[in-house]
Structures are given as C-alpha cells and as structure tokens.
Amino acid sequence: MVCWYSFQKVSVESYFTDKNAVQGETMDTAKTIKDLRRRTMAKAFLISGKICCGKSTYAERLRIENNAVLLSVDEIMLAVFGPYTGDKHDEYTEKIQNYLFEKSVEIINSGINVILDWGFWSKCKRTEAREFYTVRDIECEFYYIDISDKVWKERIEHRNELVLKGENAAYIIDSNLAAKFEGLFEPPSEDEIDVWVHC
DSSP: OOOOOOOOOOOOOHHHHHHHHHOOOHHHHHHHEEEEEHHTTOOOOEEEETTTHHHHHHHHHHHHHHHHEEEEEEHHHHHHSOOOOOOGGGHHHHHHHHHHHHHHHHHHHHHHEEHHHHHHHSSHHHHHHHHHHHHTOOOOOEEEEEEEEHHHHHHHHHHHHHHHTSSSSSSOOOOHHHHHHHHHHHOOOOOSSSSSEOO
16 A cells, blocks of 8 residues: 655754754754643644544544644545545645644644544554654654444444535545445554544
8 A cells, every 4th residue: 555645754953953054043943842842741643543433523522622733634625625526535635634744743843732633544654644753752642443333334324414414514425435445444453552442
C-alpha cells in the first residue's frame, strides 16, 4: 500500500535554525517554543478507526475534555468540495492531510492541544504520523476506536438515513463502498495504540 505522507526527519533545533535563518531568528525561538510546550503540556491526539465507527463523536468528546482544536479532513472536504469529488478525492485528501499536519504543529506550538480525526487506516500511516511529531519533540497519543462488525453495520445504516434526510453532512456509504473501506483498513497492534476504546 502506498502511503501519502513523506516527512523529513529533522530535530526541533535544526528545524527552527534552518527555517528561521533567513528571517534572522535564533535558537531562542526553538527554546521558547519547547518551554511553552512543557508549561502547557500541549500535544496531539490521533484518532484511528474504520469509517463510521464513532471517531468523530469520540474526537468531539476529547476536544471538550482537553480544550483542544479538532482538525478533520472530512469537514474540510465537505465544506469546500461537497460530497462528490470523483477521481480527485484521494488527491484532495492527501493535500488536506499534509496541510493539517503542518497546521497542527503551529497550533501546538501556541500551547493548544490538537485532535486529528481522519482514521489512519494503515500501519504505515500510523507510524509516519507518530514519527512526524516525534522528530519535532511533540507528544502524541494514538486512540483506536474498536467496533464490532454488527455495531459498525448498524451505524452505517443509521448514518445513511440521516444523510438522506439532510440531518448529517457526511458521505453516503453503500455496501460496495463499505466493503472497499473494510478491505483497506489495517487493524492496529497493541504496541501502536496508547488508548484502546471499545464500542
């Protein structure tokens, strides 16, 4: 499986030194940001799970409990492009994800927690996401929403009903699409996850 993310491994020190050299800033910038993180304990919460498993509901709960900013690919996709993106869907998704990764660093450096709600369906994506924050000296936690097949199918049916009624701004998931998504999802191992949530 081809992963969308490609991040360069850099230390926080080299990242700020290189980035800010042209602007005439010094290592004090990096030290100030690291100190701010330590004082506020700002970090990234990453939500993994199948489509329609309850990720967004759980992410909203985390947002309230941790006074965090919630970053969602689906929210931007639906707001900007609507439910029909055709063969451009994967391209748009990749660009939005990469943008939100960088935006999350900016928010965390301001001392605010961030929640990333877009599934992280493969081990490759989960590994690269954790690495993205680790090399920037940012704490991150992976949450996995574990759901039984029976409950998952019930939730898909309920979501589709709400979408058809215009009560939920989301994508319709028919049986073919559900089967495709289920085939793409790689369940995580215990060592990949910090918090295992059973539904």
